[in-house]
Amino acid sequence: MERYRNYSDYLKGKYGEKVYKIPISLPVTCPNRDGLLSDKACIFCGSIGADYETKAVGLSITQQLNRSMAHVGPKYKAKKFIAYFLNFTNTYAPLDRFRAWMEEAMNHPDVVGIDISTRPDCIHEAYLDILKELSEKYGKDVTIELGLQSSNVHTLSILNRCHTVPEFIDAALRIGRYGFGLCIHIIADLPWDDRLDVIESAKLISVLPVTEVKLHSLYIVKGTKLAQMYEKGEVSLLPMDEYLERVALFLAYMRPDIVPQRIVGRASGNNTLSVNGGSPWWEVKDRIEKLLEERNITQGCLCNYLDGRAVRKFVKNS
Template sequence: MNERYNIYSAYLKQTYGEKVYKLPVSIPDTCPNRDGTLGTRGCAFCGSIGAGYENLPATMTVSQQIAANIAHIQPKYKARKFIAYFQNFTNTYLSPDAFHQYLIEACQPDIVGLAIATRPDCINETYLNILADVKETYGVDILVEFGLQTANYKTLLKINRGHTLAEYIDAMIQIQAYPFRTCTHVILDLPWDTMDDTIETAKIISAFPSAHEIKLHSLYIIKNTVMAEWYRKGEITLVTAEEYVRRAVAFIEYTRPDMVFQRLIGRAPKEATDVANWGMGWWRVRDMIDAELLRQDTRQGQKCQYLHGKAVRKFME
């Protein structure tokens, strides 16, 4: 593990004894924020294809997608173990039977885990029990990835997220009873959020024993989205790369020390975005974060002293 924060690739190697690669999987799902249940245009930042820039088309079966991805990755990286990543849109937003069948189809010999991206308002005992059954029957590990974006419920309303903080709390409480890992997705620089929101988001996530992993990324302005309209009209102001780095460092400091960072910055194709990572490669932003952690001589969990009765700790000394 990195001495400043826990890195996902190192966690995977430690867990499985070798490198493990994620294989993106698309299924013909959608989102309650797109099909009219909650809305039709989706979240203000979300493009027409969701987050699946590297995905194969959902017209291919899950087995075909996994086979094609393994054929591409295995010779290049000499990989032998993989995680099937149900990435795009809301992967629990379909009938329980259909959900179950897609999971079963992904349980192939070289697949050691299934990662399921979803929304906090699209999970309940029925879907969790299906995941538990697949884990027990096929011997795969399960990771559920929740899109939270921010703990600021007012910002969640502004970006038309369709849920607030309460649904995330409910989902994380429900999942505590199951032998799964969770990952929480956070956008660190939404225009209405401050450093206080960044810190509070880290603290709320860290307070859940069921929180294990984190994905951070900056706000992309994806073409033809509501956010792109706001940006074009000058209705929102984006933070600088330096401010993003400052927030990432603070988030890391307030994050529970046992948690794992899947990433500190994401990436999106240039042709799909008006703005992404200040025109820099994602690795440059990551390197800036690493350099700032080193400069401040700080690390993950450095400021995680707020849990387990902080105010009465003096009586235990």
């Protein structure tokens, strides 16, 4: 029995065959790095963003796609791919450059869709209009990934996110009006959050037009503000058992149709001081699934708080 929706199966059902995501690196930065909002970045964000291969620097989008497809296509038996714009804030660019990048990716014959990682305060109709136009022109799907991390405004301030929950809600609603996929990033074991915060995050994304979610633990990237805090003893990571409990809670309260792209993250050991408590990602995943089985938890089993819960008894066939 599957306890939560499987992303690989979801893609296969949607496209009729195996689909693999190909990370793409663009020459972009972030308003939280270049001085517009802050020059310090989020405390967990490293100098190369999401730890994507620096070998991609200088290569065109087509070259990056072709290189990765030649490697992962035979390995994973995939012939169709999603171009995943991964690093930093991929809608933080002049409109003409943004259009050219998105069109180059969508024009690739083996790309079925694009996936764009960005921030809530970098969502504007001008960019969404471009994506809608190109999506219809090339018949390719669009998913936008927003980093929320926490629904607790005090935690967001500690993380130096430089946005709060209202900006996230505004961005999610705007994306939803265009009919794009919407994936939300959540760090489930932030030490400044408690389990109620995790439940609140699950509820928040469940009332918005969210289609996918990514969960991962807080890991320490070398050279970051968080790494400095960690080495000085100013912050301690929660035990992995607590991460397992929080993921189980999150899944239980999350809307059952949302697709978890992942329930545990992975990062290069060469670039981190700590990740997943030192356990391999697949081991953490297995432990989560064992916990779900032991507790008889399925995705959405506690998602009973929507649609006027208190007055359903007065409504026929409720």
